[in-house]
Amino acid sequence: MNFMDYLASLPANQLDGLYESHWTCQAVLRSLPPLGKLYVLRLLYIDQPISGKVVSDWAKPDALSKHAVAVERLQKMRVLLETREKAGKKEVVSCQLNAVFQRNLRHALSVGACPSREPASVKAGARMLAASELDEYADRQWDTVLLELVGSGGSSYPIVTETFQRAGLISSKESGGQITELGFQFLLADKSTQLWTVLREYVAAAEDRGMDTPNLIRFLLELGFLDVGRPYGTADLTSMESKMVEELALLGLVKLQKGTRESWFITTRSASSLCAGLSAESNSFHTIEGFILVETNFRVYAYTSSKMHVEILKLFVKVEYQLPNLVVGGISRESVNHAFACGITADQIVSYMQKHAHPKIVHRIPVLPETIADQVRLWEQDRNRVKATSAVCYENLPTKDLYDAVVRHVRSLRGLLWEQPGQRRLVVRAELHEEVRNFMRKYASSRGQ
Amino acid sequence: MSISAIKGVIIECDIPMKQYILRMNSEMPNSQKFVLRDLDDTHLFVQANMVTLIKRKVEEFMESNTYEKPM
Structure with a gap:
């Protein structure tokens, strides 16, 4: 999600209000897919609504998917408004740019998007x-x-x-x-x-x-x-x-x-x-300079003087020495277990070390030695060897039909944890207990039992 | 026989781990047995109030099974 998706999620009247500023209009225009930009500019100086058929004819048949994406985006941002009218039996669709958006964008383009701020002297x-x-x-x-x-x-x-x-x-x-x-x-x-x-x-x-x-x-x-x-x-x-x-x-x-x-x-x-x-x-700014070197013997060298980096590393690395511009430590079962206990996953640890790899090793494939990545993941799996889920166990279901119906129903609710058709026994998530009871009752009454 | 519904916790684990939990259960005094149903090789149905204890014991067991090399 980014800023524009956030705008699109705002209620319609709030978004329309935002278009009162030509900055919003320009930012929205800038964020559109290329085809969307083209459509906006094409419609910018047209004042009356045009028929929806004209719009859909703009795209060649083989580009229809791109066209659909662009139009959907335009409608989501409330840039392109669609009105449907019943004319006789047929439904007539007509499209028009959002009037507020149109006025402000025209203004910005014709007057020139001058910087509204004066640079300081x-x-x-x-x-x-x-x-x-x-x-x-x-x-x-x-x-x-x-x-x-x-x-x-x-x-x-x-x-x-x-x-x-x-x-x-x-x-x-x-x-x-x-x-x-x-x-x-x-x-x-x-x-x-x-x-x-x-x-x-x-x-x-x-x-x-x-x-x-x-x-x-x-x-x-x-x-x-x-x-x-x-x-x-x-x-x-x-x-x-x-x-x-x-x-x-x-x-x-x-x-x-x-x-x-x-x-x-x-x-x-x-x-x-x-x-x-x-x-x-x-974003160009997230191509930050990496600083972490990991060796196959689980030793970590981090060339950093940032206190923040050290704090983050301490989450999953046992720090041994700390020099002004270098942190040396090791990854061990104990140290990553500490991270897992904080709710961090193995994938996050691995991807952090990959993303912040030192420029010297960044061209290596894989960046992080495989043994390290695998071991961190194995340690995580080891922690989750026992998985417990609150549940209800149903036994002695009288007929196979009832059993099958219940299993189907529970499975459709993604609540089936375990089943044993031979014994007509099943285990269901605890929160579905009421649901299952009602279902069985309904089933019984529909069969006149 | 009427349908019975038992509340509890289903535990999913690998085969050796299940055996370890079963042994834990057999060592408990009768009043504290927690395994309600032995479902299959990798599943157990147990009393909800014992889950934290089971998890702790399992962790201790694994801790004693791993060698931590001194740094």
Whole structure:
């Protein structure tokens, strides 16, 4: 899921409201599949509805599937509206662009999508930041946020903690604010997934915090259009926007700088790809420099000075030495069992080590020695040698017909755990007990027994 | 005979593990036997309140069976 899917899931009137801003319109246009973009531009200057047949004739027969995907997407985003009218016996379908969307996109295209923000003046001391400098800042900031999650962060930001709680990554204050299973899994996810999870909760939480959600979304989308690395003055931001900039700065999405008299903010690459609703694969920022070397003898060398990386590694590696830029440790049954107890799966551990492999070994196939990956998975299986499920065991079913009917019914509800037709015995998930009892009763009465 | 419904927990495990659990059951005093039905080679139907105990015992058993090389 990304930002655009989130928009598509909003109720219709809220989405229409968002189209009042030409930033939303442009961001949506940018996120469409190529064919969808073409259709929007084709319809942009047509004011009256056109018949649905014309639209479906645009695609050649062999491209119909692509056409269908594009049209479905357009309708999901409420860009293309379909009206059905009964004319005599036939149903007439006509299509039209969403009027609000059309007006604002036309405006943006004809007036020019001028940057609405004035770049901060050089006089005040603002300067363009190099991409590498910004990335480093964003990474560092994000590390601090994650450290907050594992509970060894320095200062506490209430907004970050709140967002984590909403996302279920840490338990509520009453129960101690401990990191949850979901939280551990979150730590091992890649950065774009992490950012998106947090951003989605941030947007969802806005309403409870008395912020104007549509305006918040609009501003986020606008951030996606600002030049990365260019400073923009904060003087012309509304009070809510400047509050948002401060909070997003905590997440490393924007960088806030203060000059002697005025202050300005700079969007980072994470912000621009996240807010533009690009999918995770196309994000360039998650191609981070790897740092982990794993040897076939289960030793792990991690060339990192980030406290965050060390914290994550400690989840499944027994750390032996810690030098300023190097962590040496070993993977053992004990150390991964600790991770499993936290709710982390073997696949997550393996994929984390693969994704963060040191550049020296990243071209090796497989990146992670097979023995390691297999052993970690075997250890996980070993833990789950005994699987227990609450259940009800039914015995002595009088007839084979009844037995078969019950088995079929339970199987269709995915509740059958075990069966033994010879003995007419079956074991069903405990939560289906009522259901099975009613079914048997109904069956008996329908047979007049 | 009327239909009987027994509440409990179904345990799915490999064959040796089942034998281990069965032995655990036979070592229990009569009042604490927990295996309700011996379903097949890999399935047992047991009393719900004993599941945590079973899991703990199994874990201890496996712990004693593995050699942890000193780092």
